[in-house]
Amino acid sequence: MRTNYARLRKLFGALSLSLVGIFSAEGAVALDSLQLIPRPVTISYTKGTLTLPKRLTLSAHTPRVLRDGLAGLSLATTEAKGRTSSFIRSRIDPSVQGREGYRLTIGARGIDLVARDEAGLRQGAQSLLQIIGQYGARLPQLSIVDSARMAYRGVMLDVSRHFMKTDMIIRLLDEMARYKLNRFHWHLVDGGGWRFPSEKYPLLTKKAAFRTESDWDKWWQKDRRFVDEGTPGAYGGYYTKEEIQRVVRHADRLGITVIPEIELPGHSNELFSAYPELSCLDGWAFENSDVCIGNEKTFTFFEAILDEVMALFPSKYIHIGGDEATMRHWGDCPKCTERKRVEGLKDDHELQSYMIRRIEKYLNSKGRKLIGWDEILMGGLAPDATVMSWRGEEGGIKAAKEGHDVILTPGSHVYLDFYQREADGEPRANGGFTTLEKVYSYNPMPKELTASEAKHILGVQANLWTEYVLDEAHAEYMLFPRVLALAEVAWTPQADRDYASFLRRANYHVPALLKRGVNAYPLRHIAALNDVDTARREVSVRLMSERPAAEIRYTVDGSIPTALSPVYDGRPIVSRDSILLVARLFDGGKALDVPDLRFRTDYHKGIGKKITYNDCSWNEKYPAGGERALLDGVRGTPTYLDGRWQGFTSPLDVTIDLGREEELSHIFAKFMQERIQWVYMPGEVEVLLSSDGVNFRSVVKQSTRTSEEIYQPVFETFSFPMKERARYVRLRASNDRPKGNFIFCDEIVIH
Ligand code: ACM
Ligand code: ZN
Secondary structure: OEEEEEHHHHOOOOOOOHHHHHHHHHHHHHHHOOOOOOOOOEEEEEEEEEEEOEEEEEOOOHHHHHHHHHHOOOOEEOOOOOOOOOOOEEEEOOOOOOOEEEEEEEOOOOEEEOOOOHHHHHHHHHHHHHHHHHOOOOOEEEEEOOOOOOOEEEEEEEEOOOOOHHHHHHHHHHHHHHOOOOOEEEEOEEEEEOOOOOOOOOOHHOOEEEEEOOOOHHHHHHHOEEEEEOOOOEEEOOOOOHHHHHHHHHHHHHOOOOEEEEEOOOOOHHHHHOHHHOOOOOOOOOOOOOOEEEEEEEHHHHHHHHHHHHHOOOOEEEEEEEEOOOOOOHOOHHHHHHHHHHHOOOHHHHHHHHHHHHHHHHHHHHHOOOEHHHHHOOOOOOOEEEEOOOOOOHHHHHHHOOOOOOOOOOOHHHHHOOOOOOOOOOOOOOOOOOHHHHOOOOOOOOOOOOOHHHHEEEEEEEEEEEOOOHHHHHHHHHHHHHHHHHHHHOOOOOOHHOOHOOOHHHHHHHHHHHOOOOOOOOOOOEEEEEEEEEOOHHHHHHHHEEOOOOOEEEEEEEEOOOOOOOOOOOOOOOOOOEEEEEEEEOOOHHHHHHHHEEEEEEOOOOOOOOOEEEOOHHHHHHHHOOHHHHHHHOOOOOOOOOOOOOEEOOOOOEEEEEEEEEEEEEEEEEEEEEEHHEEEOEEEEEEEEEEEOOEEEEEEEOOOOOOOOOOOOOEEEEEEEEEEEEEEEEEEEOOOOOOOOOEEEEEEOOO
16 A cells, blocks of 8 residues: 655645655555555545535446445435446546556545446445445545555355355355455265265265264264254255355455365265265275275266356366375275276376376367366376365466466465464364464465466465364454455555555454454464574563454563553563563553463573484474474474474483583473374473483473363463572473374573
8 A cells, every 4th residue: 555645746836845744644544544456556635525425326237236235334325327427436437557457536626436347346436335335424535546466365165064144155256255254165965964965966965964973073084974864863955956056146246256075086075975975995994085086976066066167157167186195095995996997097196196187188179278276287287277275385386387377375374274373262173283373474476487477376365274263253253364365465455565554454354353243263362482592591472353443461470460560661571581461452541351361481401502302303394404403492383384393203311411510490391282182291201411421310290281182272381499409400201192193392491
């Protein structure tokens, strides 16, 4: 949102510089208070306001979203005859620059909306509606020149793991359009249930749309079985053809393309309860989720389903999944083996690729294009496929370099099934930790690409998987306001993005979302950013909250902050010893109804000291920076994905050399349990001490107090007060679980 003072200078060219200065300051106030999301490319202000009349006359070519939106704001409208008599004048002008480009001018005598095309008119209309929504009947005079950074600005919703009703989808589309998002990726089928109505294969909705349990873990542990529609107590659902048509029509009016996804060849276990012949195994077995690629019936099935899908969805793109096939049974299946022989396919990757290519050919023959998750790169990419890169950006980079179009949806930044603040006090989520800021920080343009390769990056999408998202309200809680951050990532030029500005605006939009009946997460994260200065021998913490207008008050002795506690002033809180920081948000003298932050940090004797790993090594996926990780003074944040937690699939056994004999008063080590990600507490942690590094004596042992039945992330500090002297400290943490199960540690603190 660059303020265009050039125009002001032209207008006031004859006036003194100081007057321009004063006027610019006024402009800055207005700029600051305008709450548009996503931030437009340019705004220039002119002095004055425009008052809306009781009845707004609209010119020909007024986009329908504007008419509908004005009606939604209870503003009366009427059609004008001829351009001059109308109050809001919309028109197409191909000379307007940029993708979905528009110019919106709120002047002294009405409003002009000029756009390059219909899409641009719709986007300009959304900006105008947001401005009217904010200011009511008296608008600031201004001019916006705006266009989209990226063509594809998407949201994916998984309706298989938990079914989401049509009304919620409609509401989601309305909100997406408001924030200029234009692709709805509808993950219609998966191992949690089939949601697409097929006339050709009616058993899908009869036998694969309802399951024995709603709760994902209970169902997974119990039987992973589907039951017939109508079975008492069964959980599930599917869309009727009419409901799908309603969604597609509504989306079309808003300028949103609905991209349906039909998963293959993996994530297909639900199919086998309806059509077991599509499996490599003899009938249904829950550990099998891949279809048989050797069987021609598989192709007959998917081609027929895709015909029905294409009849309902006009989208050029059809998503065919392609992710996470287990490939567990293709090797033993006679039909798959025969397919490989006949087609000269050397392995399971090529077998999968054979299927994707064949399906692509089919879609292409009907004038459609295939999108798949990045695993479709395995065994060779289908010639015209577009890749949705979710396992980081690597797949996207590779595909773009091969000349394929790409949509970036990396799990690291835009997976909305992860926690948005600490798990404590939040509904159960799927492991990771993706704050609003994390989403906002994503720049969907990998540095590895040349300018011509970068043209293949069509855009970016946030994904909401719903294993742990129980219903529509919960889905909205996970989507909003993170989807608003995505909208700005996708729309606004990278150079114009600024989190502090976005956060201020998000704080305006969250109450507005709630008022519209959208169950948004009420922004309440307080982040502690911890740093260590080994030269000055001190640790420091900076605090940031998602409510910049609120005061952060804090204590460093573990007590609950009151209205009399110090206000955090933005500078680091420094300690040369040990503090237990507690931070709380206040508005005036009143504490907000937001959970406190508790954060412990220490400048301790172990920082920077030599550490030896005894017959163990961190897992290559979770090195946390290697040898320094456990003694760097920087604490792990609430996610196993933050790059600070060191992970071990073996027991942990390390020796720390303090360099000389030291008085030891307290040693502790923090571990995390994140069962969904196969991370468990160590059964037991032991501290041993030595003066010579050879002969160790065990001084204390402690068993975990954490139940392995807890699925929320849990953090446990194994704490060992002591009165000892030693030079060498050895810490052992057990890990008795089978291979593939982790323990995660950060940090070992020595006082
Ligand atoms: C995915 O998250 N399996 C695409
Ligand atoms: Zn097979």
